[in-house]
Amino acid sequence: MAALHHRDERGHPPEHWGSSLGFVLAAAGSAVGLGNLWGFAYRASQGGGAAFVVLYLLIVLVVCLPVLVAEMVLGRSTGHAPLLAPITAGGRRWAPLGWLYMAAAIGILSYYAVLMGWTGRTLLHALLDGLPADMAAAEAYFAEISSGGDAVLGHLISLGLTGLVVAAGIRGGIERLSRWGMPLLVLMLLGLVLWAASLPGAHEGYRTFLLRWDAAKLTDAGTIRNAFTQAFFSIGTGIGAILAYAAYLDRRSAIPSEAVAVVGMDTAVGLMAGCVTFPVVASFGLSDVVSGSTVGTLFISLPTGLASLGFNGRLVAAVFFSLAYIAAITSSVSLLEVPTSSLMDRLGWSRDRTVWVMVALIGVLGLPSALDVAVLERMDALFGGVLLISGGLGMALLLGWGVPARFRADLEGSGSRRWLVRGLLWALRWVSPPAIAIGLAVSVADLVR
Numbered sequence: 001m002a003a004l005h006h007r008d009e010r011g012h013p014p015e016h017w018g019s020s021l022g023f024v025l026a027a028a029g030s031a032v033g034l035g036n037l038w039g040f041a042y043r044a045s046q047g048g049g050a051a052f053v054v055l056y057l058l059i060v061l062v063v064c065l066p067v068l069v070a071e072m073v074l075g076r077s078t079g080h081a082p083l084l085a086p087i088t089a090g091g092r093r094w095a096p097l098g099w100l101y102m103a104a105a106i107g108i109l110s111y112y113a114v115l116m117g118w119t120g121r122t123l124l125h126a127l128l129d130g131l132p133a134d135m136a137a138a139e140a141y142f143a144e145i146s147s148g149g150d151a152v153l154g155h156l157i158s159l160g161l162t163g164l165v166v167a168a169g170i171r172g173g174i175e176r177l178s179r180w181g182m183p184l185l186v187l188m189l190l191g192l193v194l195w196a197a198s199l200p201g202a203h204e205g206y207r208t209f210l211l212r213w214d215a216a217k218l219t220d221a222g223t224i225r226n227a228f229t230q231a232f233f234s235i236g237t238g239i240g241a242i243l244a245y246a247a248y249l250d251r252r253s254a255i256p257s258e259a260v261a262v263v264g265m266d267t268a269v270g271l272m273a274g275c276v277t278f279p280v281v282a283s284f285g286l287s288d289v290v291s292g293s294t295v296g297t298l299f300i301s302l303p304t305g306l307a308s309l310g311f312n313g314r315l316v317a318a319v320f321f322s323l324a325y326i327a328a329i330t331s332s333v334s335l336l337e338v339p340t341s342s343l344m345d346r347l348g349w350s351r352d353r354t355v356w357v358m359v360a361l362i363g364v365l366g367l368p369s370a371l372d373v374a375v376l377e378r379m380d381a382l383f384g385g386v387l388l389i390s391g392g393l394g395m396a397l398l399l400g401w402g403v404p405a406r407f408r409a410d411l412e413g414s415g416s417r418r419w420l421v422r423g424l425l426w427a428l429r430w431v432s433p434p435a436i437a438i439g440l441a442v443s444v445a446d447l448v449r
């Protein structure tokens with residue numbers, strides 16, 4: 001068994017992050033993605049505005065944050081990739097967890113690359129041809145790009161770009177991309193938030209998004225399920241992506257503060273994206289569209305709304321879909337890193353070889369989603385919902401109950417205060433598992449419905 005801290009088959013030395021900031025930006029890049037831009041606003045509009053946001057924040061803080069810390073500890077303390085880290089920490093009986101991470105990451109990337117393809121295509125369309133004139137034109141345009149040859153091409157190109165970054169390595173590829181990509185993304189989003197605030201009717205948008213309070217929604221099964229799925233998918237914890245990154249982490253860095261930074265950035269971007277999409281939708285009278293039930297909402301309602309602004313609208317659309325593509329690629333690289341580092345770790349293969357074998361495999365696996373949106377939605381419910389949340393449960397059980405001493409030793413050994421470590425461990429043992437089990441039961445019930 002080779003390990004990530006050994007040389008690979010070509011004799012390359014082990015890899016590391018250039019700095020702690022580089023790791024945080026890459027991990028935040030993994031978290032901030034299409035899920036923030038599309039899913040957050042869409043689910044908030046379905047789940048009753050502020051009630052959804054409150055539930056979401058609660059789940060992120062008390063359930064996801066401890067799991068994220070556990071995931072980072074598992075990666076750093078074992079120095080192994082997601083496939084082998086659970087065995088190294090807890091012994092052979094935890095092997096299925098490693099396979100679960102592999103399956104979830106590969107499954108998610110297979111359809112995530114298709115969504116990236118749509119994003120890239122919409123960007124090119126806004127730049128080169130302009131925006132659809134009305135709703136009917138937008139729907140026809142979306143039907144054209146979201147299945148068939150266009151979607152397959154977009155999927156393969158996006159996967160290829162992801163492969164190029166991952167093949168360039170942790171420091172030269174992923175860290176470099178995150179270092180310029182993340183600040184640029186935040187800057188562009190900030191610009192759009194300010195612009196959206198100036199729209200007539202912006203206030204109405206904020207009202208539907210954040211200020212509409214319906215206490216009954218707090219106990220509504222649909223809202224709870226939405227908040228769970230969104231929290232886990234958006235933070236991206238429970239599937240080994242952050243674990244894979246943490247395996248290249250320095251022993252001294254302060255994991256709890258890094259986890260808080262990642263969660264904070266992710267939530268801020270979700271809220272900011274809502275402060276762009278909701279005013280646009282309200283201002284152009286498209287509210288019934290955003291509460292529709294397909295993953296295409298963003299690709300239909302936003303461009304249609306912006307079309308009436310002429311050149312400025314095109315500019316805004318170009319900025320929005322560029323930042324969406326940056327958000328997506330900093331996420332897709334983390335998904336590809338899961339099987340890549342796992343096979344490098346397990347078989348001692350070189351990074352290049354592993355990346356391209358995986359890209360070929362995932363390219364094929366994604367074809368059904370590229371050809372049929374209904375398949376994509378099923379894949380999302382299964383891999384991005386059930387498997388991802390199960391992985392989070394496994395992570396909480398492994399570090400909370402299986403090897404709590406490892407959790408304590410790693411964090412206290414790197415300078416975290418005892419009370420903090422105790423509090424996190426308590427949440428990991430007593431809060432996360434039962435809460436995740438409830439979220440999982442609701443997600444499974446939804447899947448088989």
Ligand code: PFF
Pocket residue numbers: 030031032033034035036108233234235236237239240241242331332334335
């Ligand atoms: N968090 C990403 C998003 O919100 O789009 C998606 C994602 C990335 C999920 C990495 C899971 C993951 F491991």
